[in-house]
Every structure is written in structure tokens, then in C-alpha cells.
Amino acid sequence: MVDGVSVPKNIVLIGFMGCGKSTVGRELQQRLGYPLVDMDSLIEQRTGKSIATLFSELGESGFRDLETQLLEELYAPEAPRRIISTGGGVIVRPQNRTLLRQLGYVVWLQAPVGTILDRTSRNRDRPLLHTDDPRARIEALLTERTPWYRETAHLALDTRGLDSGEISTGILESARYFFTGHA
Ligand code: S3P
Numbered sequence: 639m640v641d642g643v644s645v646p647k648n649i650v651l652i653g654f655m656g657c658g659k660s661t662v663g664r665e666l667q668q669r670l671g672y673p674l675v676d677m678d679s680l681i682e683q684r685t686g687k688s689i690a691t692l693f694s695e696l697g698e699s700g701f702r703d704l705e706t707q708l709l710e711e712l713y714a715p716e717a718p719r720r721i722i723s724t725g726g727g728v729i730v731r732p733q734n735r736t737l738l739r740q741l742g743y744v745v746w747l748q749a750p751v752g753t754i755l756d757r758t759s760r761n762r763d764r765p766l767l768h769t770d771d772p773r774a775r776i777e778a779l780l781t782e783r784t785p786w787y788r789e790t791a792h793l794a795l796d797t798r799g800l801d802s803g804e805i806s807t808g809i810l811e812s813a814r815y816f817f818t819g820h821a
Contacts, residue, residue, distance in 0.1 A: 647719045647817050648712075648742030649809065652787055654780060655726040655764050656757035657747040658797055658805065663723035665806040676723045677708055689725075693765040702731055709737040727766070727779075729786040738790050743813045746791035747805070750798060751776055792816060 649666060651659040660676055667674035678689055681704050685692060692701050705728050712722060722741060728734050738744050749757075755773050758764055769775045788794065793812050797805055 646713075646717065646740075646742050648722055649720075649813055650722045650724065650738055650741050650744045651747060652724050652729055652738065652744055652790060653726065653747035654749070654754055654776070654783065654787075655767070656754040657726070657749045658802065659723045659726075659747055661802050662747060662805050662809070663721050665802045666721045666809065669806055669810065670721065672719050672721050674721045674723065675712065677705060677728065678725045681705070681708060688763065690763055690765045698727075698766075702727070702734075706731060706734055706737070709734055709741070713737060713741055727783070729783060729790050735786060735790045739792075743793070743816045744791045745809050745813075746787045746794045748794060748796045748798075751780070753798075 649670075649672075651663055653659055663674050663676060666672070681692070681701075682688060685704070687695070689701070692704070696703075705725060709728070712720070724738070728738065751773065754776055758767055758776075759772065762768070766779065767775055793809070793816075795805065795808060800808075
């Protein structure tokens with residue numbers, strides 16, 4: 639129980655673009671057998687539009703509205719346990735930060751700027767990085783967002799040197815401990 643409210647046993651992955659949320663989400667799905675909700679993919683499926691198209695048609699704030707609506711929907715009292723992989727900017731809104739913590743155990747995946755740059759440069763589907771100097775944009779966004787990731791997460795996990803299996807094992811062990819304390 640947290641503040642008299644029982645915490646649903648979801649595992650929620652947050653972190654900057656390119657920190658491995660989707661890959662680790664799939665690994666956790668296989669290990670636990672829980673359904674995986676990849677928020678970006680679900681928003682794309684439901685709207686029939688890519689994230690880049692949604693950003694250009696609705697602006698960033700319209701896209702954030704879609705994220706908030708989805709988080710509210712995921713917080714349904716009778717919802718099954720899930721792995722929830724979020725988009726990197728979901729923590730920008732205070733309302734979302736509260737919703738994320740209510741959803742379950744929140745894990746913040748961290749990676750060095752060089753790794754983020756390398757992974758995100760392999761495709762063009764991140765509109766916020768469509769700039770002449772993606773490294774500077776990544777550094778600025780990380781500076782702005784780090785306090786919000788910290789505030790939202792129950793666990794911060796530096797993924798440097800770890801593969802997705804090792805990261806998942808760490809998450810599962812600490813999630814078990816967390817949920818035992820919040821039964
Ligand atoms: C965003 C991260 C992206 C996607 C959108 C905005 C962000 O998700 O939601 O491009 O603001 O950091 P990933 O973290 O899965 O790349």
C-alpha cells in the first residue's frame with residue numbers, strides 16, 4: 639500500500655530515447671509472460687500514424703495529450719499485470735509522473751550520451767532529434783529531464799556494459815522485493 643492505495647503490480651520502464659526500454663520490455667514480457675504495452679507503438683496503431691506524423695500534425699503538446707489519455711486508461715482498477723514501456727518524454731508532464739508511479743514499479747533505464755546518439759542515429763523516427771546537432775539536443779533534453787526521471791523512478795538502473803538479459807534479471811529481483819513490501 640502507498641498512501642492507503644494498493645499499487646498495481648505493473649513494471650513500468652522510463653528513460654531517455656535509445657536507453658533500451660523497448661528491448662528490455664520484450665525481454666521482461668518473455669520472462670514473466672505478462673502482456674507488453676509499448677506506448678509509442680500502441681499510439682501509432684490506434685491513430686494509424688507514425689510518431690513523426692503525430693508530432694507534425696498535433697505538435698508535441700498534442701502528442702503528450704495522447705500519452706496522458708493512454709496512462710489514464712492503463713490505470714483501470716481491474717487491468718491485468720503488464721510490462722509498460724513508455725516514450726522518453728512521458729515524464730515531462732507532472733500529471734504523467736503521478737500516473738506512472740500509481741501504475742506500479744517504475745524503472746529508469748540510463749545510458750551514456752554516446753550510446754544514445756549511436757542508437758537514435760540509426761533511424762529517423764524521433765522528431766525531437768531532427769536537428770543539425772542531435773548531441774547538443776540530447777544533452778539539453780537530458781539536463782532538463784533528469785530531475786523528472788529521478789522523481790518518478792523507484793529504481794535507477796545504469797545499463798552500461800549490461801545486456802538486456804542482465805538488465806531484466808536486475809529489474810525482476812528488485813521488483814519482487816518492492817512488491818513484497820507493497821503487497
Ligand atoms: C520522445 C521519445 C520517443 C517518442 C517521441 C518523443 C521524447 O520515444 O515518444 O519521439 O520526447 O523523448 P522513445 O523513447 O521510445 O524513443
